[in-house]
Amino acid sequence: MVLEATMICIDNSEWMRNGDYSPSRFQAQADAVNLICGAKTQSNPENTVGVLTMAGKGVRVLVTPTSDLGKILACMHGLEIGGEMNLAAGIQVAQLALKHRQNKKQQQRIIVFAGSPIKHDKKSLEMIGRKLKKNSVALDIVNFGEDDEGKMEKLEALLAAVNNNDTSHIVHVSAGPNALSDVLMSTPIFTGDGEGGSGFAAAAAAAAAAGGVSGFEFGVDPNLDPELALALRVSMEEERARQEAAAKKAAEEASKQEKGGEEQSSSQEATMTEHASGGTSEADNKKNDLSDDDNALLQQALAMSMDEPASSHDLQDMEMPDVAADDPELALALQLSVQDSTKDSSSQTDMSKLLADQSFVSSILASLPGVDPNDPSVKEVLASMQSQSEKQDEDKATEEEEK
Amino acid sequence: MACTHDHSCEDHDCSSNWSLYKHIDLPKVTALNEANPGSVKSVFKAWEERLNSSGENLESNEGDPELLVYIPFTSDVKIKSVSVVGGADGASPSKMRVFINRDGIDFSDAQSMQPVQEWDLIENLQGVVEYQTRYSKFQSVASITLHFPESFGGDTTQIHYIGFKGEATQLKRDVVATIVYEITPNPSDHKTRAETGGGLSHVE
Numbered sequence: 001m002v003l004e005a006t007m008i009c010i011d012n013s014e015w016m017r018n019g020d021y022s023p024s025r026f027q028a029q030a031d032a033v034n035l036i037c038g039a040k041t042q043s044n045p046e047n048t049v050g051v052l053t054m055a056g057k058g059v060r061v062l063v064t065p066t067s068d069l070g071k072i073l074a075c076m077h078g079l080e081i082g083g084e085m086n087l088a089a090g091i092q093v094a095q096l097a098l099k100h101r102q103n104k105k106q107q108q109r110i111i112v113f114a115g116s117p118i119k120h121d122k123k124s125l126e127m128i129g130r131k132l133k134k135n136s137v138a139l140d141i142v143n144f145g146e147d148d149e150g151k152m153e154k155l156e157a158l159l160a161a162v163n164n165n166d167t168s169h170i171v172h173v174s175a176g177p178n179a180l181s182d183v184l185m186s187t188p189i190f191t192g193d194g195e196g197g198s199g200f201a202a203a204a205a206a207a208a209a210a211g212g213v214s215g216f217e218f219g220v221d222p223n224l225d226p227e228l229a230l231a232l233r234v235s236m237e238e239e240r241a242r243q244e245a246a247a248k249k250a251a252e253e254a255s256k257q258e259k260g261g262e263e264q265s266s267s268q269e270a271t272m273t274e275h276a277s278g279g280t281s282e283a284d285n286k287k288n289d290l291s292d293d294d295n296a297l298l299q300q301a302l303a304m305s306m307d308e309p310a311s312s313h314d315l316q317d318m319e320m321p322d323v324a325a326d327d328p329e330l331a332l333a334l335q336l337s338v339q340d341s342t343k344d345s346s347s348q349t350d351m352s353k354l355l356a357d358q359s360f361v362s363s364i365l366a367s368l369p370g371v372d373p374n375d376p377s378v379k380e381v382l383a384s385m386q387s388q389s390e391k392q393d394e395d396k397a398t399e400e401e402e403k
Numbered sequence: 404m405a406c407t408h409d410h411s412c413e414d415h416d417c418s419s420n421w422s423l424y425k426h427i428d429l430p431k432v433t434a435l436n437e438a439n440p441g442s443v444k445s446v447f448k449a450w451e452e453r454l455n456s457s458g459e460n461l462e463s464n465e466g467d468p469e470l471l472v473y474i475p476f477t478s479d480v481k482i483k484s485v486s487v488v489g490g491a492d493g494a495s496p497s498k499m500r501v502f503i504n505r506d507g508i509d510f511s512d513a514q515s516m517q518p519v520q521e522w523d524l525i526e527n528l529q530g531v532v533e534y535q536t537r538y539s540k541f542q543s544v545a546s547i548t549l550h551f552p553e554s555f556g557g558d559t560t561q562i563h564y565i566g567f568k569g570e571a572t573q574l575k576r577d578v579v580a581t582i583v584y585e586i587t588p589n590p591s592d593h594k595t596r597a598e599t600g601g602g603l604s605h606v607e
């Protein structure tokens with residue numbers, strides 16, 4: 001959240017036509033510039049960003065430091081590639097532009113994209129660096145594109161001359177499948193001196209990472225598309241409720257038989273998602289403690305005396321007979337799972353069941369910007385929630401044994 | 404002997420004269436070309452501690468003895484004189500140029516602008532020399548910028564203490580921070596006397 005005025009120096013020399021960064025070096029640079037502008041303005045609304053080009057006919061300031069993102073994006077249009085980059089002049093003009101910033105309280109920073117060979121010698125670059133340091137201007141260098149001998153050395157020397165207490169950075173990006181902007185997102189240039197990730201960068205990184213892999217229930221990230229996730233979850237619950245009602249009906253008609261290991265697999269059939277099976281297998285473990293048919297009957301009575309879940313089951317009793325006739329054991333299993341999960345759901349809402357699922361919670365937390373799942377306080381909370389749900393389960397188990 | 408007054412110091416406490424350091428807005432003090440960022444704040448202390456160089460001091464970067472120190476005050480002050488204690492072995496500043504009530508001066512500005520006053524300093528290791536100001540120009544100082552362009556031949560410039568003698572007024576040269584601007588007037592905010600119960604209205 002540092003208040004900062006930034007000047008970005010773009011390399012629009014002939015070397016930027018090359019396509020080794022997709023789609024072309026210049027386009028990759030433009031994308032990176034857009035991302036940086038967004039990140040800076042988001043980390044502090046009073047930050048300003050300006051842009052200048054270093055090649056072409058000469059150093060040209062496209063936009064002086066402003067917090068208006070639209071202006072910056074507009075000026076990136078229609079830029080022409082040509083000429084040779086003049087690094088020294090570019091940095092000096094950037095320094096001058098920063099000197100005349102409107103808000104003198106802002107820290108000064110220059111970000112340079114060095115894509116073409118550097119024709120200045122190390123000495124003059126070091127002098128420039130020292131001048132920047134003297135005026136407390138920080139410098140970030142993005143070294144990409146051409147890699148002739150001495151370029152890395154010169155840039156490192158420049159960085160050493162400027163660097164004051166690690167406020168300046170250099171990043172080397174080599175050509176490859178990763179986009180320039182993606183590589184930059186994880187660097188201190190984006191995250192701002194290790195302050196812990198601006199929200200923008202963290203969210204962008206999370207979105208990129210979570211794109212392919214989804215550890216979430218329905219293959220949909222609740223953060224990205226909460227309505228869809230909610231709709232999927234609701235329809236899942238309804239389907240499960242319907243199924244449980246059908247199972248209960250069958251159990252009322254079928255004779256009671258042994259429970260046992262079959263419950264596990266048959267309850268698997270009745271459920272569709274890993275989560276639901278988690279819920280019912282949890283219920284099944286408790287059922288293994290039951291020794292009596294009477295217990296089951298008693299629970300059924302209890303379940304029926306509970307509020308809405310039980311009443312909704314009555315409406316759907318008719319669907320059961322077919323299922324029941326075929327496999328009485330299946331029916332029994334379903335019935336028991338119904339009883340226990342109705343008890344579950346009445347004592348513990350679906351939401352808290354979800355919350356009790358450790359993996360779900362940690363994946364949600366991981367995608368929240370600014371929350372680090374490895375943070376000890378977060379771990380504590382998770383552990384306490386988990387122990388809370390375990391405690392609830394234990395309570396229920398002891399309750400049942402007493403009967 | 405701690406001061407060059409022609410009286411003995413037991414009569415009054417010299418340090419009370421040099422108490423303007425209490426009115427310095429320390430968090431906002433900045434310096435350019437300092438080797439350790441933030442070390443400039445350590446040079447503002449009580450008169451008794453001016454020779455106490457056990458803590459940090461302000462040092463310029465290697466090979467470049469130029470220093471620029473920006474000091475804002477919490478209220479307007481009148482400055483009678485300034486005292487500077489430098490480092491040994493030529494690391495003391497040899498000249499001092501000051502600018503008043505200007506923010507955001509950097510080296511190129513400082514070198515080209517005409518200062519309000521400038522002094523040739525001596526190597527004042529004991530802190531007994533004070534430099535008088537042209538008092539009429541230093542009547543309402545909200546911020547002062549000290550520029551030390553050179554040292555006595557040392558590679559760097561070190562400053563252990565900067566003290567100001569003078570008076571603090573209670574005036575604040577502050578920007579009004581909590582103004583509420585109206586886009587459209589809200590009649591309930593502007594009750595006239597007629598509405599609140601009547602009375603003679605008059606035009607002023």
